[in-house]
Amino acid sequence: MSLKLEHVSYVYGSDTNLAVCALRDICLEIPDGQFLGLIGHTGSGKSTLVQHLNGLLEPTEGKIFYDGRDIWDKDFSRRELRSNVGLVFQYPEHQLFEVDVFSDVCYGPKNLGLPEEEIRARARRALDLVGLSKEYDKQSPFELSGGQKRRVAIAGVLAMQPKILVLDEPTAGLDPKGRDEILGQIAHLKRETGISVVLVSHSMEDVANYVERIVVMNRGSVLFDDAPRAVFGHVKELEEVGLAAPQVTYILHNLAENGFAVDRHATTIKEARDTILAALRSG
Amino acid sequence: MIRDITLGQYYQTESVLHRMDCRVKLVGTLVFIISLFVVENWWSYVLAALFLALCIRLSRVPFRFMVKGMKSIVFLMLFAAVFNLFLTPGTPVVSFWKLRITDAGIRMALQMAVRLTLLIIGSSLMTLTTTPNQLTNAIERLLKPLGFLIPVHEIAMMMSIALRFIPILMEETDKIMKAQMARGADFESGNLVKKVRSMVPLLVPLFISAFRRANDLAMAMEARCYHGGKGRTQMKPLVYGGRDYAAYGMMWAYLGLCIVMRIVL
Numbered sequence: 279m280s281l282k283l284e285h286v287s288y289v290y291g292s293d294t295n296l297a298v299c300a301l302r303d304i305c306l307e308i309p310d311g312q313f314l315g316l317i318g319h320t321g322s323g324k325s326t327l328v329q330h331l332n333g334l335l336e337p338t339e340g341k342i343f344y345d346g347r348d349i350w351d352k353d354f355s356r357r358e359l360r361s362n363v364g365l366v367f368q369y370p371e372h373q374l375f376e377v378d379v380f381s382d383v384c385y386g387p388k389n390l391g392l393p394e395e396e397i398r399a400r401a402r403r404a405l406d407l408v409g410l411s412k413e414y415d416k417q418s419p420f421e422l423s424g425g426q427k428r429r430v431a432i433a434g435v436l437a438m439q440p441k442i443l444v445l446d447e448p449t450a451g452l453d454p455k456g457r458d459e460i461l462g463q464i465a466h467l468k469r470e471t472g473i474s475v476v477l478v479s480h481s482m483e484d485v486a487n488y489v490e491r492i493v494v495m496n497r498g499s500v501l502f503d504d505a506p507r508a509v510f511g512h513v514k515e516l517e518e519v520g521l522a523a524p525q526v527t528y529i530l531h532n533l534a535e536n537g538f539a540v541d542r543h544a545t546t547i548k549e550a551r552d553t554i555l556a557a558l559r560s561g
Numbered sequence: 562m563i564r565d566i567t568l569g570q571y572y573q574t575e576s577v578l579h580r581m582d583c584r585v586k587l588v589g590t591l592v593f594i595i596s597l598f599v600v601e602n603w604w605s606y607v608l609a610a611l612f613l614a615l616c617i618r619l620s621r622v623p624f625r626f627m628v629k630g631m632k633s634i635v636f637l638m639l640f641a642a643v644f645n646l647f648l649t650p651g652t653p654v655v656s657f658w659k660l661r662i663t664d665a666g667i668r669m670a671l672q673m674a675v676r677l678t679l680l681i682i683g684s685s686l687m688t689l690t691t692t693p694n695q696l697t698n699a700i701e702r703l704l705k706p707l708g709f710l711i712p713v714h715e716i717a718m719m720m721s722i723a724l725r726f727i728p729i730l731m732e733e734t735d736k737i738m739k740a741q742m743a744r745g746a747d748f749e750s751g752n753l754v755k756k757v758r759s760m761v762p763l764l765v766p767l768f769i770s771a772f773r774r775a776n777d778l779a780m781a782m783e784a785r786c787y788h789g790g791k792g793r794t795q796m797k798p799l800v801y802g803g804r805d806y807a808a809y810g811m812m813w814a815y816l817g818l819c820i821v822m823r824i825v826l
């Protein structure tokens with residue numbers, strides 16, 4: 279069920295004098311079951327890229343393949359693609375519209391034309407996955423807190439049971455607690471369901487702890503595409519494009535420069551703690 | 562989509578017309594529209610077309626871009642022309658069944674088509690070279706003498722806010738539409754009832770977001786002590802330059818010529 283982008287470019291407003299080239303020659307493959315982080319400075323083209331993944335935008339140049347088939351072929355059903363590639367937009371709580379939480383989550387599966395039973399079962403499961411218990415079912419989505427609204431919206435996409443889940447800056451505008459909750463919830467549902475997850479963010483800190491591969495975007499192109507430790511090795515280049523490595527990376531780099539035998543490539547706080555303790559004990 | 566309508570859209574570039582005082586452009590457009598209804602013979606339309614062509618040249622907006630915006634109005638024009646063609650009394654040229662095409666009808670239909678085309682291109686030229694804010698600013702300044710009758714500043718402020726919100730709401734519509742499409746929504750197929758129903762998931766979030774934005778804006782304005790037009794000055798007051806007076810001169814000359822042509826020819 280892999281998604282594959284081949285030399286994709288996209289230009290906004292190509293027929294006006296304000297054309298913006300948002301993507302340049304992107305090649306990317308998202309294999310089954312991967313947890314992928316897509317990182318880039320604001321305006322680097324992340325949102326544009328993810329809208330290509332489920333066929334909401336058609337590439338100006340290049341091709342996109344789902345399961346080996348070109349998604350812009352005439353006889354390819356893009357509605358079916360959208361149920362397989364679930365896209366959660368930035369500020370997804372702005373799309374809520376139903377009278378209660380449960381009905382809103384039902385909207386997606388209802389559009390798939392599933393039987394009533396199945397719709398309800400899927401909605402329930404999706405709400406469980408994002409940690410919203412039955413007591414929220416009958417509440418108006420507009421009366422919930424910001425973080426809760428966002429979870430309802432994510433459940434709305436999960437209820438379609440996609441094989442690839444794409445989240446565009448799911449932590450934008452949340453406080454640190456809400457952010458950790460959402461990210462924890464996403465990691466949890468990744469473990470539970472085993473689907474591929476693409477997590478878009480402009481903060482390394484956010485994704486470092488969770489993903490197994492990082493794609494760094496800069497001005498519409500892919501700058502790095504590697505495992506987190508390898509990407510964070512390029513501290514200088516990351517800073518040049520307006521990104522920062524996680525704080526632990528900076529601490530470890532400084533320690534190493536001052537003669538401590540620490541492993542610079544640790545990316546999470548836990549790994550950092552271990553390598554610092556090890557260095558202190560041996561030294 | 563909605564974005565393709567050129568009427569009322571600003572085209573950013575650098576030109577004499579873009580730099581011109583917005584009051585001149587507004588008055589000029591009104592004069593041009595009046596002139597279209599003053600004149601009646603073909604030579605005057607040639608004059609009007611030449612005048613417009615000159616302005617388009619000066620504006621540096623590609624003609625192709627304007628014509629693209631016209632497409633959506635072609636239907637309206639055809640409608641008006643067909644009505645004139647069949648319903649004008651006069652000497653019949655062709656007649657079949659109950660319908661008669663008269664010589665006067667043909668003339669009226671042609672005239673109507675030419676007038677409407679010139680009128681629409683003329684007024685879209687103004688909006689293409691004038692930002693909505695400049696436009697409301699011009700209206701406010703020109704209506705100032707009526708200040709004792711109507712709340713000019715408040716009306717202008719409301720207009721500029723409304724105009725400012727159009728692109729924002731359009732963007733928002735686009736975003737929400739995409740978000741619902743990602744959840745399997747289908748806005749195109751189905752019969753009328755189904756289509757109207759499919760709009761609910763689009764309209765509800767759109768209204769909520771419009772109210773939220775309006776609320777935020779009102780709060781932000783109040784926080785910066787906005788209290789209406791009384792005693793309010795402008796950071797960049799409009800001042801006529803030599804070029805603007807020259808433009809006024811050309812404009813009145815054009816209108817004069819139109820009137821003279823009407824009387825003489």
Ligand SMILES: Nc1ncnc2c1ncn2[C@@H]1O[C@H](COP(=O)(O)OP(=O)(O)O)[C@@H](O)[C@H]1O
Nearest residue numbers: 290298300318319320321322323324325326327
């Ligand atoms: N609807 C649009 N119309 C025109 N330009 C756009 C539109 N959306 C995004 N852009 C431009 O495309 C570029 C990439 O934007 P985006 O994909 O939103 O970046 P990111 O999500 O990484 O912040 C930016 O320069 C932005 O200004």
Ligand SMILES: [Mg+2]
Nearest residue numbers: 324325368446
């Ligand atoms: Mg974005």
